[in-house]
Amino acid sequence: MLGTDAIVRAATNDGRADVSDAPLVFAGFGVTAPERGWDDYGDVDVRGKVVVVVEGEPDGDLFNGAYTTHYQSAGYKADEAFRRGAVGLVILAGERGWARARGGADQRILTPGAADLEFIATLDEAGKARLAQAAGVDPARLTGGQDGRFKAFELTGATLTARQSETIDTLVTHNLLARIEGSRRPDEVIVYSAHWDHIGVGGEHAGGEDTIFNGAWDNASGTIGVLEMARELSKAPRPERTIVFAHMAAEEMGLLGAYAYVADPVYPLETTVADINIDMLPLSGPTRDVPIFGKGQNTLEDDLDALARAEGRYVSDDGQPQQGFYYRSDHFPFARAGVPALMPWHGVDFVGGGKEAGWAAWRERFGRVYHQPSDEWSADWDLTSAVENLTLLYRLGLNLANGDEWPTWKPTSEFGQVRARSEAARSSR
Template sequence: PALEAALATARTGALGGAVDLGARLDVDIAETTEVIHSNNLLAKIPGTERPNEYVFYSAHWDHVGKARTPNAEGDDIFNGAWDNASGTAGLIEMARAFKAGPAPKRTVVFLHVTAEEQGLLGSEAYAADPVYSLARTAADINIDMLPFTPATRDVAVFGVGKSELEDILGRFAAVQGRVVTGDGYPEEGFYYRSDHFNFAAGGVPALMPWTGRDFVEGGIGAGKPYYEGQMERYYHKLTDEWRADYDFTAALQNLDLLYRLGLTVADSESWPAWKPTAEFNAIRDRTADQRR
């Protein structure tokens, strides 16, 4: 009865204290460890005036491999077209835009990280042993799953309210007639679930945009079920493949904003800061003397 009551409570999602089930459990666990080698890939455009200061764009190139059993069509490969071929393509296009545009004053680094799906391991490895000083990295702009939706009024970001990067982004968004908002699902803790988090944990102001849900045509009433339907059909599923019906409108809107954001930070002499309530302030403050 105690176990059944505890399970019933757990199914409601309610929080509670420990429950004494009046039982003991002895478990022997055998495990095997396999070492798999993978790689991060970095490219850079050197800064013309402050080459030892850095702005990062990041995206993860891995996905989740193969399914244990094929689907009805015999497909067992998780291609990850949205998650995260879209982000890696966005990163390549961002590098192309910087190469074609005005040379940045700070060095701009394009980082493709591995093993995000295994627990942010590639970005964790980079942050633990960085090629370029985290203390002198002004920002990380992470691209994980571009929005494949019609035009939106909102520019959704994870962890809204954390850094001044959002304020810069907001100024450019206003020119598009858009506003910066949260992602709409704070209970998911999305800010802590992609590669920008390891930059943030190292003190670097980090921003990740997400899919907006306030459609220009139809508002939240149209956008919310559209987005949730995409997540249900494609997120971490075998169906996440190239589709001829992709709508790139919001993706192009966001990439334009992210380019402008990165170039602005790269050409600035100031350092974007965490907002006072952000939990990463103390980490950043410890290296303040390296940014004078």
């Protein structure tokens, strides 16, 4: 029953889905990752068909260990199915994926500029069993536990009909861009981004007097970081490349402002050198570490590490693989579009007190204020680490703006494929 053991969402831009008697293909995790020697699709033709996949991605070293990759997301699976000509996607969910699908059942699922399948459906365990029965296959064959040699196969015993019609609310908002135009190569662009929205009004204020989600930390602090960056960089000699300061809208609704930007970019993405995203400045005393989301993705982290080492500091991962942070802020739409992107985070290796004190302080603040009305400015904010990190990001951006480096994705990154398609736009320079 809809909403009970199956969730069906229109994935079209007009909110309507209409698929009749479409053939079904089972494609494992639905992942094609040449850099990892993994291809669930093989040469099976899915044009005009519905692709059935298992949620998640392969475990272990072949992928990214505790840090998941973009391949585990419904967004990636939809993109890949659509790119291959499929009309719909069915995701066989485990308990957690099912809970997530149900929790988001009334929210938007469209990503501007992304897949335009007819529908995306999620089935729970019982739904999977019924599908297997209808198709006449052993449910044990519908798993993602493959070793990389799996090949997609048709579920010839069944077809699928899906109709859905959804209401679309149109919300008008704006990204705000400013720039320092490059003196010699103005069409080569470094972007500093931060989202300016938060989540509105409502909820319980823990010990306060109102229910306004001020978002002082998330992300007024980041917008201030971008403003300060603009102020300081405008005092430096004019750079050779252009520097753009982007305040993105509707991040909290699913990175919508940044997705809208990459779907219709003001500056060409193929000659956008990098995105440096600032979401929630660290609020602590000095730290030795400069954690980043998605360590191991691209060479921006090596440039940042060299700058950090000169200050006796070091770049690390964010230490919270369960959070999937690399996919959760405005740098991600840039990454997905192939632009090398970096998102620094909060140090926990405190100069005073080490990691024990750092993690304790982080957990205390995050638990008390993250996405709550209590995220308010306070006179006792310690901005030392914020200034230290912003100084590194200033140098990183200015070096890129006065050099001719094109940062690249690392060989194991899932985003290198996209960047490679526009290689000619950079190598002809």
